[in-house]
Amino acid sequence: MNSGIGKRSDCGLPRRTTNTECILVVDENPTNVKLVSYVLELEGYRVLTASDAEETQEIMKYCQPNLILMDIALPGIDGLTLTRQLKADARTQHIIVVALTAFAMKGDERKAVDAGCDGYITKPIDTRSLGYVIAEFLAGGQTRNPAEKMKNSSLLKPLNPPDSARRVN
Numbered sequence: 001m002n003s004g005i006g007k008r009s010d011c012g013l014p015r016r017t018t019n020t021e022c023i024l025v026v027d028e029n030p031t032n033v034k035l036v037s038y039v040l041e042l043e044g045y046r047v048l049t050a051s052d053a054e055e056t057q058e059i060m061k062y063c064q065p066n067l068i069l070m071d072i073a074l075p076g077i078d079g080l081t082l083t084r085q086l087k088a089d090a091r092t093q094h095i096i097v098v099a100l101t102a103f104a105m106k107g108d109e110r111k112a113v114d115a116g117c118d119g120y121i122t123k124p125i126d127t128r129s130l131g132y133v134i135a136e137f138l139a140g141g142q143t144r145n146p147a148e149k150m151k152n153s154s155l156l157k158p159l160n161p162p163d164s165a166r167r168v169n
Contacts, residue, residue, distance in 0.1 A: 021138060022046045024065040026056050026082070027100065028075055036069060036100070036125065043131035053077035060092060067138055069121070072101040072112065080115035087116035096137055100125070 025036050028051045037047045048065060050056040052074050068086070072079040079099065086092040098119040099112035109120045119137055121130075 020046075021067070022048060022063065022065040023134065024048045024050060024056065024059065024068045025100075026050045026052075026068060026074065026079065027071040028052060028073075029071075032071070032100075032123070035127070036130070039125075039127050039130050040134065043134070045131075045134070053079075053082040056082060060086075064092060064095060067096040067098060067134065069100040069134075070097050070117065072099055072103055072108075080111060080117075083112075083115045083117055098134075098137055 023040050023045045025033055025040070025047060026049075027033050027036070030051075033049050033051070037049060040047050048059055048063065050059055053076055056068075070079040070083055074082065077085075079101070083097050083099075086095060086097060096118045097116060098121055099109075099117040100121050100123065101108065101112070102123040112120050121133065
């Protein structure tokens with residue numbers, strides 16, 4: 001069986017799994033980046049990371065991920081402004097952008113949607129459901145709220161997932 005270890009991904013980075021989907025995690029907090037990256041890598045995703053908008057823009061010159069987990073509160077150019085820029089660019093507008101944020105007030109989700117985010121996940125993340133939620137976003141999510149679909153699944157009920165993830169359309 002070929003594990004894919006040591007092969008090059010389309011981004012030119014060593015591939016750790018056989019999954020072809022690449023996730024870019026944009027967050028200035030190294031602890032958050034490490035946790036989210038670890039969980040997603042365990043789920044089989046290739047993970048790239050950036051700590052600010054400038055680093056994200058540099059990565060986007062060479063690689064376009066399938067999905068971006070975007071912290072809203074980035075230093076310098078904030079995550080909502082960066083999302084607007086990505087959605088305004090024909091080369092990147094197709095990329096799924098999901099706000100990953102500690103901002104959980106009622107109006108914060110609307111701001112993310114208005115900026116072009118395709119979904120919204122609040123921190124702290126539920127590590128047990130993150131992989132499933134990401135898979136739902138990548139699959140086009142048959143529901144506005146992937147966590148709600150997961151909650152209704154008989155196989156996954158023991159996890160008691162949070163209502164922290166929402167797909168917006």
